[in-house]
Amino acid sequence: MNKLFRFSFITMLMITVLASCSKDDDVNVIEPVAATINANFGEEFDNKSIENIEVKLESVGGTDSYTANTTTEGKASFDAVNPGTYNVKATIQFTKEKYEEFFGIPTSEDVVNFSGVVEGVSINLDVNEHTVSLKTSRIGNLLFKQIFYAGSSLFDGAGFRDMFFEIYNNSNEVIYADNLYFGQVYGRTTTSVKEYTLANGQFDWSKSIGQTKGAGSNTNYTYADHVFKIPGTGNQYPINPGESIVVAATAINHKEPLVVGDQTYSVNDPSLTVDLSGADFEINMVNYLNSIGKTPLDSDVDNPAVPNLDVVFHTNAKDLILDPLGRDSFIIFSTDEIESFDKLPTPQTTEIVEGTKRYIQIPNSAIIDGVETNKPDPTSRSPRRLDTSVDGGVASVPLGHYSSQAIIRKVAKTFGDRKVLQDTNNSENDFEVVNVPVPGAWK
Amino acid sequence: MKAKISFSIFFFFIVINSFGQFRGKVLDNETKQPLRDVLVKDQGSLRWTVTNENGYFEFPVKVYPITFKFHLLGKVDVIKTYKSLPKENIIYLKEDNLKIDEVVVTAKRSKKSTGSNIVLEKQAIELVQAQSLADVMQLIPGKSISESNLHERQILTLRTAIFDEGQANNTDKGLGASNNPYLINNSFGVGYVIDGVPINNNVSLSGGRGSYLGIFNNATANNSVGMGLDLKNLSLENIESIDIVQGISSAKYGDHNTGLIKINKAHGHTPFRFSSTLRGGSIGASLSKGVSLGENTGFLNLGLDYLKSDSDPRNSISNFDRINFSSSWFKQEKGKYRNTLSFSYGQHLNADNSVANSISDRRKKVDNNRFRISNNHKRYYKNSFVNELEALVSLDYSINKTFNSVRKNNGGEPVLNSYTEGTYEATYTPVAFRAHENIENKPFSFFTKIEASKVFSLNETKFKISLGGTFGIDKNFGRGNFNEADQKLLGNSSSSGGSAFRNVNFNDIVPADKKISTYLTTNIKSTLFGKLWASELGLRYDNYNKIGTFSPRFNTTLKFNNQFKARFGFGLFAKSPALQTLFPGEVYYDYVLADYRTNQYSFALAHTFVREYENPDIKPSKTIKYETGFDYNHEYFHASVTGYFNKQYDGFTNQSTFEIAELPVYEYTFYEDRKPDYVQTGTTPTVLRYSKPTNALNSKNLGLELLIGTRKIKAINTRFSLSGSYRYTNTFSDLDGYVFSEESDSEAFIGVHKATPNTYETINSSITATHHISSIGLVITLTAEQFWMSNYRSSSYNVNPFAYYDRDLNYFEIPESERGNDKYIPIRRSASSAGGVNSNRSKIFANYHLKLAKEFDNGLRVSFYAVNFLNHLPKLEEVNSDGTISIRELNRPISFGGSITYKF
Structure with missing residues (x-):
């Protein structure tokens, strides 16, 4: 009996011990876990991040809250987080200098706040890593990427027929090109000082007949002689971040402009000019000029596959003709009230008669980007047309008119595939020269 | 015995x-x-x-x-x-020579004439140091002095107050080359006669008709079609004197209605004369000699002149050299006959120029050859019914070839070259190529005249009666505009209503023009109330372009005493139209309907309208002239005053005509890889405009001319001459003006407005002091010109039309009360100058010129001239129509030249 009693006692003891040794996974027992939250600025920025982003975990329906800062790789580590459902909040505040250095986009704010929220994430033993993207208001905007105004050789190239400009989405969001306005800025070309000019020889628009903007007429407004508008209902023509649209004076392959039957005719030296047959938009004034009873330009041909820009305002051009010497300046702007913009004569006009030419007055606050161009030789330049708040410098091509050279913006930063172009509002620093531009491509 | x-x-x-x-x-x-x-x-x-x-x-x-x-x-x-x-x-x-007592360097009142004729004698002509006849014409009182431009046309106008800006500011170079239609008519109406042979500019043709003048725009400063003779092409050699008739010319001469220039060449023995002139970029050299061929064989006068012209050293495209050879054989038998046989030949050399720089590459070649041969035979009969018989025959033939070429790079342009009406797919020019233009003019003129004269006396009155007839044929044998086989066709720009350019053969298209005239003149010398009285009466009948005109001419002078003479004249003049206006044929209108280009195709669709143009009934342009004046001859000076009144009507101009044509409209279906298909969906109206030659210009001219000259004041060896003129011209056109509506939906499409008259008034004067030391053969001439007034007034006009055409070209008159309706706003005239324009050059200014000539005993004469020798450039401020102020410089800057003449 003793032997049987001893055997069952040990067995029961073992079972008891074993049973009490086993872990109890009952919901009433909670243990904290380690979690990692990745905070970065999103795919458009190639998922780059920075240190010291404050990441907060706030439990949903509970009172738990944890805070940690990211490393330079953007990882915020939490050592002990009670498993549960949380809202992740990430914030960071950039100073102006840090922001511009990181993103390559200038800002006029002193501080820029980023924040990102992901709601209802589970943190437990199995799922302990999440990502949150931080955003602020759109970073970057549309700007001029490339402007080809000098034209190519008059005898061997395409003269002034191959001019184009390229508008680039320098931001991290899709921007629609619909209803974007492009303007050619008007100004005086000599530096002589008269009673109707400023000290640098440029028109003193505050003296124009009908001017209502007083002392700010020169600094707060820009005067254009030609304005074109990209058509669209509002979301017909998206430009993805890092992509661009090309607007051509004539959207054909200028290297081989004539295809008759199965014969192709090229210009004398095709390497001097460009292929604009893939342009996104074209400026063709034939119908517009015919409708106002003027004769169109013979070389303004139409590529039926490329949509044409609307002609909004013009003084005397017959196509998109940029001054090959560079004495234009260019702006893109956006507005809903273009009809209300004043149209004023130059201050040189002392009497308004029927034939007086007028120029449309555009507030600088509507301007998205402006580029000032001029002749390469600084001693023979005409006075600047854009106020320094729009463009503080001057871009030019060293070989001058009909040289096939164009200006293209420098690259400030690269986020994966997406390039961010330099825009310090100074075209002298922001642009460089390319010998023969390639529309839509890089140097 | x-x-x-x-x-x-x-x-x-x-x-x-x-x-x-x-x-x-x-x-x-x-x-x-x-x-x-x-x-x-x-x-x-x-x-x-x-x-x-x-x-x-x-x-x-x-x-x-x-x-x-x-x-x-x-x-x-x-x-x-x-x-x-x-x-x-x-x-x-x-x-x-310059050693004679009196040297006259200015124009003189002609003693022979019964009118206001002026004569320029050899000394005066030689002292001008001219390189072209245009320089000599500046001696006519009222003409301002400047250096003539050998690269632009030099066309003379007479007795008109019309001025253009260059003339008002005295900045024209030489005789004005304005495009004002009234000035063109005035210059076209000046007749030229060289040794009895009339020379005209009726036969040359320009490259186009209507308003389109060719690819290279032949309405250039050198084109003188439909205008007066271009004086730079006439030779200066062997001119004895020039008679200038601004008033009533004899009925012996026709085909002019402004005035007559008679150039008399020298026949007889002359020493060798070599002369060379230098001015600006031009050098001229000439050699002449008159040699006796023997006792009964007469004289041979030969002249050769060479001109090398380089008027703009920056641009050599229009440079040319020119040689002219003239010869005449003069034979006379005492009391029996005089015969002059003349031959001249002129040619351009080295007129093949190219200019190539980074933005243009042009070549221009001008071939110009001119032959002229004429024979004038005068026979005298002592005791028969006819005292003098004159027979004149002349032939004039020129070959003018202009070749222009320019490098073009337009990326390929549609070629619009259809000669039939309809829509077609156009070919293209190459992307970059050389475009050429050839124009060939071969004007030919044949002229003959027979005249019989009789002189007889009745009591104390002497009569000279002449009866004559002339016959002339003009034809242009040139090929016109053409392209050689290997020359690429130019892509023509599409018209917006104006007629387009096509090659046209002058010889085939333009028929010969025949002119027949007859005249009867009577010269009477008698006494009236004891005073000497001379008159010339004449009646002329002309048949130009199958239209006949009678022109009476009358001039009379009454000599009150040895000092005082009064004169009066009246006449009717007719000028035939130029061959250019009688141009029948077809007119073309081109439209480019589509020009689409992609990487797979280039497609151009064009449409051409063709219209037949009929030979117009152009009448000769006519002028009625009245002239009166008196001459006063004093011991120390002579003075003459002339007043004139001319009424010109039926002047040549172009009338706008238009037609609505239906231009087809197509809809296109585009494909990726091939040309689009097109189907006509309708038509849109378009206006075809044509400028039809017509007679419609009228002008009234009146003026006062004063000419005073002193004898040589021995004490200071100087004589003075003063000339002054007041001229008034009022122009008005019979043609209505048209204003096209720019609104596509206004019912009123074309507004019809009455033309408004314009008035011009000028006052100019000039004083010349000639200092002449006969013992050393030195002449110094100082001329001071004064420009007192250049006034232009255009009348105020109503901006409202008096009639209109609707979109179907139905014509409606608008009752006066409704003319101001808003419905007609799109067809109103511009309001900016509706109140009339009064533009008076507000400044009186002057110009000063100097001429020097010195003759040496060995036959050498050295001359020098300076136009505006003080470089006097007064300034004038003016307010422009758009409100800006501009400052004009008056007068051209100083220019000078010299010449050397050697007689041996």
């Missing part, structure tokens, strides 16, 4: 014969040697004789007093009146 009777009869005959014979001897004043071949002419009749090798002449005279003129080339004419038969008479002729 028989011997005695015979002897006395013989002696009697001798006495009888010698009783009527006027004998004389002509000697050279310097050498006292006898002069042969001196023309001795009876001023009152047609009789003449010449001196023999001993300087001796005989002339049967029945009635005294008699006035003889003694003339020998190179000597100063002597006119002497004899009241009775002198015993022995010696006449001395002086050498015509």
Whole structure:
């Protein structure tokens, strides 16, 4: 009996011990876990991040809250987080200098706040890593990427027929090109000082007949002689971040402009000019000029596959003709009230008669980007047309008119595939020269 | 006794014969040697004789007093009146150089004429140091002095106040080359006669018709089609004198209605004369000689002149060299006949220029050859019904070829070259190529004239009656506009209603133009109330372009006494239209309907309209002229005042005509890889405009001319001459003006407006001081011109139309009360100058010129001139139409030149 009693006692003891040794996974027992939250600025920025982003975990329906800062790789580590459902909040505040250095986009704010929220994430033993993207208001905007105004050789190239400009989405969001306005800025070309000019020889628009903007007429407004508008209902023509649209004076392959039957005719030296047959938009004034009873330009041909820009305002051009010497300046702007913009004569006009030419007055606050161009030789330049708040410098091509050279913006930063172009509002620093531009491509 | 009777009869005959014979001897004043071949002419009749090798002449005279003129080339004419038969008479002729007593460098009132004619004599012409006849014409009182531009047309206008900006500011170079239609009519109405042969510019044609003048725009500054003769093409050699008739010319001359320029060439013995002029970029050299061929074989006068012109050293595209050769053979038999056979040839050389730089590459080649041959035969009959018979034949043939080429790079343009109406797919020009233009003009003129004259006296009155007829044919044999086989066609720009350019062959298209005229003139010399009275009456009938015109001409002078003479004249003049306006044929209108280009295809669709143009009924342009004046001759000065009134009507111009044509509209279906398909969906109206030649310009001209000249004031060796003119011109056109609506949906499409008259008024004067030291042969001429007034007024007009055309070209008159309706706003005239424009050059300014000439004993003459020698450039401020102020410089800057002449 003793032997049987001893055997069952040990067995029961073992079972008891074993049973009490086993872990109890009952919901009433909670243990904290380690979690990692990745905070970065999103795919458009190639998922780059920075240190010291404050990441907060706030439990949903509970009172738990944890805070940690990211490393330079953007990882915020939490050592002990009670498993549960949380809202992740990430914030960071950039100073102006840090922001511009990181993103390559200038800002006029002193501080820029980023924040990102992901709601209802589970943190437990199995799922302990999440990502949150931080955003602020759109970073970057549309700007001029490339402007080809000098034209190519008059005898061997395409003269002034191959001019184009390229508008680039320098931001991290899709921007629609619909209803974007492009303007050619008007100004005086000599530096002589008269009673109707400023000290640098440029028109003193505050003296124009009908001017209502007083002392700010020169600094707060820009005067254009030609304005074109990209058509669209509002979301017909998206430009993805890092992509661009090309607007051509004539959207054909200028290297081989004539295809008759199965014969192709090229210009004398095709390497001097460009292929604009893939342009996104074209400026063709034939119908517009015919409708106002003027004769169109013979070389303004139409590529039926490329949509044409609307002609909004013009003084005397017959196509998109940029001054090959560079004495234009260019702006893109956006507005809903273009009809209300004043149209004023130059201050040189002392009497308004029927034939007086007028120029449309555009507030600088509507301007998205402006580029000032001029002749390469600084001693023979005409006075600047854009106020320094729009463009503080001057871009030019060293070989001058009909040289096939164009200006293209420098690259400030690269986020994966997406390039961010330099825009310090100074075209002298922001642009460089390319010998023969390639529309839509890089140097 | 028989011997005695015979002897006395013989002696009697001798006495009888010698009783009527006027004998004389002509000697050279310097050498006292006898002069042969001196023309001795009876001023009152047609009789003449010449001196023999001993300087001796005989002339049967029945009635005294008699006035003889003694003339020998190179000597100063002597006119002497004899009241009775002198015993022995010696006449001395002086050498015509700067050593004579009186040198006249300005225009002179012609003594022979009964009107206001002016004559420019050889000395005055030579001292101008001209490189072209245009320089010489500046001596006409009222013309301003400047250097003529050898690269632009030099066209003369007379007695008009119309001015353009260059003339108001005196910045024109040479004779104005304005495109004002009234000035064009005025210059076209100036007739030119060289040694009795009329020369005109009726036959040259430009490259296009209507308003489109060719790819290279032949309405350039050098094109003188439909205008007066381009004076730079006339040779200056061997000119004896130039008569300028601004008033009433004789009925012997026709085909002009502004005035007549008669150039008289020199025939006879002349020494070798070499002359060279230098001015700006042009050098001219000329050589002339008149040689006697023998006792009965007459004289041969030869002249050769060469001009090298480089008017703009920055641009050599229009440079040219030119040579002119002229010759004339003059033969006369005392009292029987005079015959002049002339031949001249002129040619351009080295007129093949190219200019190539980084933005343009042009080549221009001008070939110009001109042949002229004429024969003038005058026969004299002593005692028959006809005293003088003249027969004149002349042939004038030119070959003008202009070749223009330019490098074009347009990326390929549609070629619009269809000659039939309809829509077609156009071919393209190459992307970059050389475009060419060829124009060939071969104007040919044939002219012949026969004239018979009789002189007789009735009581105290002398009559000279002439009856004549002329016949002329003009034709242009040129190929017109053409392309050589290997030359690429130009892509023509599409028109917006104007007619387009096509090659046209002048020879095939333009028929010959025939002109027939006859005239009857009577010269009467008599006395009226005891005063000497001379008149010329004439009636002329012209048949131009199958339209006949009668032109009466009348000039009369009454000589009150030796000092005072009054004159009056009246005449009607007709000018035939130029061949250019009689151009029948077809007119083309081109439209580019589509020009689509992709990487797979280029597609151009074009449409052409063709319209037949009919030969217009163009009448000759006519002028009625009245002229009056008086001349006063004092011991120390002479003065003459002339007033004139001209009314010109039926002047040549173009009338806008239009037609609505339906331009097809197509819809296109585009494919990726091939040309689009197109189907017509309808039509859209388009206006075809054509400028039809017509007679519609009218002008009234009146003015006052003053000419005062002093004798040489011995104490200061200087003579003065003053000329002044006041001119007024009022122009008005019969044509209505049209304003096209720019609103596509207005019912009123074309507004019709009445033309408004314009008025011009000018006052100019000039004073010339000629300082002449005969002992050393030095002449210094100082001319001061004053520009008092250049006033232009255009009348105020109503901006509202008085009639309109709707979109179907139905014509509606608008009642006066409704003319201001808003419905007609799109077809109103511009309001900016509706109140009339009054533009008066507010500044009176002057210009000063200097000329110097010195003759040396060895036959060398050196001359120098400076236009605006003080470089006086006054400034004038003006307010422009758009409110800006501009400052004009008046006068051209100083320019000068010189010449050397050597007689040996």
